[in-house]
Amino acid sequence: MAVRPPDLVYALDERPPPGRLAFLGLQYAILLSVYLILVVIVAREAGAPDSQSAALVSLGLVAAAIATAVQAWRGRFFGSGYLAPPVYSAIYFGPALLAARAGGLPAVAGMTIFAAVIEIVLSRFIERLRVVFQPTIAGLTVLVVGLQLGLVGIGHALDTRGESLPAFHWHVATALLTLAACIGLSIWARGVVKLTSTLLGLVFGVIVATIGGLIGPATLATVGGAPWLALPDPGILSYAFDPALVPAFLAAAVAATVRTIGVVTTCQRINDADWKRPDMENVSRGVTGDGLGCLAAGLLGVPGMSSAPSMVGVSSATGATSRVIAFATSAILLLFAFTPKISAAIIALPLEVAGAVLVFTASFMVVGGIQIIASRPIDLRGGVAISIALFVGLLTRVRPDYFERLPEFLQIFTGEMLTASLSVAILLTLAFRIGIRRSDTLRWEAGGGSQEGFSAFLAAKAEAWKLDADVVSRATRAVAEVATRLEEGHYVREPVVIDASYDSLRLDVTLRYRGRPLHVALADRGQEQAHEEASAVAGLASFLHGAVADHTGLTTHGEKVTLRLGFDT
Numbered sequence: 001m002a003v004r005p006p007d008l009v010y011a012l013d014e015r016p017p018p019g020r021l022a023f024l025g026l027q028y029a030i031l032l033s034v035y036l037i038l039v040v041i042v043a044r045e046a047g048a049p050d051s052q053s054a055a056l057v058s059l060g061l062v063a064a065a066i067a068t069a070v071q072a073w074r075g076r077f078f079g080s081g082y083l084a085p086p087v088y089s090a091i092y093f094g095p096a097l098l099a100a101r102a103g104g105l106p107a108v109a110g111m112t113i114f115a116a117v118i119e120i121v122l123s124r125f126i127e128r129l130r131v132v133f134q135p136t137i138a139g140l141t142v143l144v145v146g147l148q149l150g151l152v153g154i155g156h157a158l159d160t161r162g163e164s165l166p167a168f169h170w171h172v173a174t175a176l177l178t179l180a181a182c183i184g185l186s187i188w189a190r191g192v193v194k195l196t197s198t199l200l201g202l203v204f205g206v207i208v209a210t211i212g213g214l215i216g217p218a219t220l221a222t223v224g225g226a227p228w229l230a231l232p233d234p235g236i237l238s239y240a241f242d243p244a245l246v247p248a249f250l251a252a253a254v255a256a257t258v259r260t261i262g263v264v265t266t267c268q269r270i271n272d273a274d275w276k277r278p279d280m281e282n283v284s285r286g287v288t289g290d291g292l293g294c295l296a297a298g299l300l301g302v303p304g305m306s307s308a309p310s311m312v313g314v315s316s317a318t319g320a321t322s323r324v325i326a327f328a329t330s331a332i333l334l335l336f337a338f339t340p341k342i343s344a345a346i347i348a349l350p351l352e353v354a355g356a357v358l359v360f361t362a363s364f365m366v367v368g369g370i371q372i373i374a375s376r377p378i379d380l381r382g383g384v385a386i387s388i389a390l391f392v393g394l395l396t397r398v399r400p401d402y403f404e405r406l407p408e409f410l411q412i413f414t415g416e417m418l419t420a421s422l423s424v425a426i427l428l429t430l431a432f433r434i435g436i437r438r439s440d441t442l443r444w445e446a447g448g449g450s451q452e453g454f455s456a457f458l459a460a461k462a463e464a465w466k467l468d469a470d471v472v473s474r475a476t477r478a479v480a481e482v483a484t485r486l487e488e489g490h491y492v493r494e495p496v497v498i499d500a501s502y503d504s505l506r507l508d509v510t511l512r513y514r515g516r517p518l519h520v521a522l523a524d525r526g527q528e529q530a531h532e533e534a535s536a537v538a539g540l541a542s543f544l545h546g547a548v549a550d551h552t553g554l555t556t557h558g559e560k561v562t563l564r565l566g567f568d569t
Contacts, residue, residue: 001270009319011354012082012271016322024320025328028085028311029336032068033328035087035201036060036346037354039302041156042093042108046100054343056105058232061137061337065330067293067305071286072326080286082267083326085311086293090149090358090365091255093305095248097152098416105301106240111249112298114241118253119260119291123284126261130505130568131433133258135375136382137425143369144393144421146362151397153358156351170212171352178205178356186360194497198357205353214350230340237301247423255289255418256306260290263307270316296463307501309368347392376569379466379504381436385428438465439501444483454479454498465502471567475500478549478565482511491515493559506551507567514559 002012010016016024021212039060043053067086074081092112099107122129157175186194193200209215264286269275286307294304315321336342373386396403396417403414413423442457455476462472479498486492496513551566 001375003274005273007319008271008321010322010325012321012323014322015324016320021328022332024325025332028325028329029313029332029386031199032085032308032333032344033336033346034357035089035308037349037357038088038090038093038096040347040349041152041351041354042096042100042104042303045097046104046108048105050509052105052213052236053237053347054340055233056302057343057346058337058340059234059237059300060297061333061343062232063293063297063300063302064088064305065333065337066296067290068333069330070292070296071289071307072323073289074323075285076550078118078285078288078292080264080267080282081323082264082271082286083312083315083321083323084263084267084286084307085326085329086184086290087303087308087311088297088303089259089308090145090361091254091259091306091554092249092252092294093152094145094148094416094418095245095252096303098248099242099245101191102245103242104239105236106238107242107245108303109237109298109301110239110241110244112302112304113239113295114246114298115249115253115304116291116295116298118250119257119294120288120539122253122257123287123291126257126284126287127280131429132254132426133261134267134505135350135372136378136386137422137429138258139371139375140386140389140421140425141251141258141369142365142372142417144370144390144418145255146367147394148362148417149365150359150362153355153360153362155328156355157359158355170209170214174205174209174212174214174350175352175356177208177357178202178353179360181205182360183356198360201360202349202353202357205356206349209350209353214352215348220348227340229338232337236301244415247413247419251416251422252304254422256294256304257287258291258528259309260287260307263312265307266309266312267321270312271321284457294546313415351499377466381432382429385425385432388428389421389425392424393417396420433503437501437503439499442498443495444498454483455507457498458500461500461502467502468569471507471569474549475507475565475567478567479511481508482485482565484561486513486515489516491517491561502569505569507569509565509567511561511563511565513561515561517556517561517563518552 004011010020015021036057039056040053043056048056064086070079071084071086072081073079092115095111095115096108099111103110126133157179158172178201181204182197185197185200189197204214261283264283265278267286268279268282290305290307294306297303297305315325378386392414394417396414403410403420406414414420438461440461442454442456444453458467458472458476458479461467462469481495486496492511492513493515496511497509499508499511499512501508549565550568551564553562553564553566555562555564
């Protein structure tokens with residue numbers, strides 16, 4: 001059972017007073033609404049008029065309300081039961097732009113539904129797919145998504161199509177000042193201000209844009225003329241499925257799964273003072289909930305959503321992690337959805353401001369991706385796999401004409417940067433696993449300095465096998481404990497054979513001896529946290545590392561005893 005952390009103001013199942021509950025819900029609703037910029041950009045890419053874009057924003061708010069409540073729900077099959085509101089994610093942004101260009105908003109909706117189904121299916125197989133969810137591939141995914149988002153953001157912030165306009169210097173100044181505000185607040189501010197630097201930077205950018213005339217009387221009149229109350233219009237909804245877009249949305253679903261694993265794991269840790277290791281059933285329900293939220297987005301015609309590390313960071317900083325806040329947030333989002341004036345204000349946001357915010361958000365994703373990749377030592381195989389995958393992904397942007405000459409069945413995997421990078425990374429990682437397991441054997445006798453001998457043996461192998469220092473430490477402590485108990489209890493009748501083997505995913509240590517069986521207790525460990533994207537980074541690292549002895553096994557055959565210890569890396 002979870003132990004309440006003493007630093008929390010409102011813990012997981014506690015209900016804040018009505019006034020504070022409303023304020024906290026409003027805070028999350030406003031922060032989440034910032035990401036509706038992505039919905040507007042996708043709608044414009046599809047050629048939708050402002051009236052249709054406004055309807056999509058309203059429907060997007062409804063979808064966000066549903067997704068937030070679903071993730072906070074503590075169900076048998078879905079919902080992590082944590083305050084982990086999803087946002088319109090950069091993960092689905094690139095594929096949504098492709099779909100908007102290829103088939104308009106119907107393709108965006110239909111393919112988002114497809115991605116949601118894939119994520120729900122993946123949630124059932126998380127443990128079995130660790131070869132795909134290992135740090136190199138997970139980090140590469142986050143890194144490439146960040147690069148994609150950053151390129152789109154720069155394109156909007158510094159759009160050269162307007163450089164002949166008299167006010168072009170204000171366009172550039174607005175973008176740069178918005179970005180500077182976001183960066184400055186994230187570096188020098190503290191507490192909630194630091195974690196809400198994106199929102200505050202956006203507000204500052206709007207003020208600069210208004211002073212520079214980028215938000216003129218006509219725009220203000222449009223926002224002012226929008227009604228205060230109206231129902232969202234579902235009449236604009238239609239759906240289409242394009243097989244050519246399947247790889248892009250499949251890659252996005254994998255990326256969303258990886259990100260949700262990290263976010264839910266982080267939620268577990270900040271809500272349990274005695275946290276030791278991830279609850280994989282809860283993680284699976286969290287990924288299912290994330291997929292259902294994405295499904296709601298697709299059914300309502302908007303791009304996909306994914307769990308937001310920044311939102312979890314805010315809850316950790318404020319000490320308010322009560323899941324009741326999620327339901328208050330959902331109610332306020334629904335209220336926003338029925339207020340067209342809010343949709344009109346979001347649509348009126350200058351692209352210079354939106355682009356700068358996207359660049360700022362992308363920078364955290366790039367840093368987060370690098371941190372995930374570096375969360376454990378990289379051997380030659382992993383380094384080659386992620387390097388070539390990144391080169392191929394970048395090549396799709398630098399020389400798209402090259403890929404147009406490839407056979408059609410290959411072009412479906414190279415039409416989008418994330419798809420190309422992830423496909424190459426997975427293929428190379430699987431290919432490089434051929435012959436990857438390395439092993440060695442050590443023999444020791446009871447009373448013969450077994451602990452020091454195994455420690456020196458494993459230390460020598462750590463450098464050659466690129467073992468993580470934490471894994472070496474855990475394995476050494478576990479074997480030392482076993483050796484001590486074997487010696488003190490006189491369990492052993494002849495020298496013990498220790499086999500160590502490593503396949504980049506797990507270090508297996510097997511002790512074989514003649515004597516009586518020994519039952520080993522598990523000892524676990526925790527992990528730390530760091531910045532806005534760090535919630536996902538730290539949570540994912542926790543998921544990928546495990547505990548002191550992640551797997552144990554004991555078999556006997558007469559006097560022959562085999563004790564197995566497994567350590568996930």
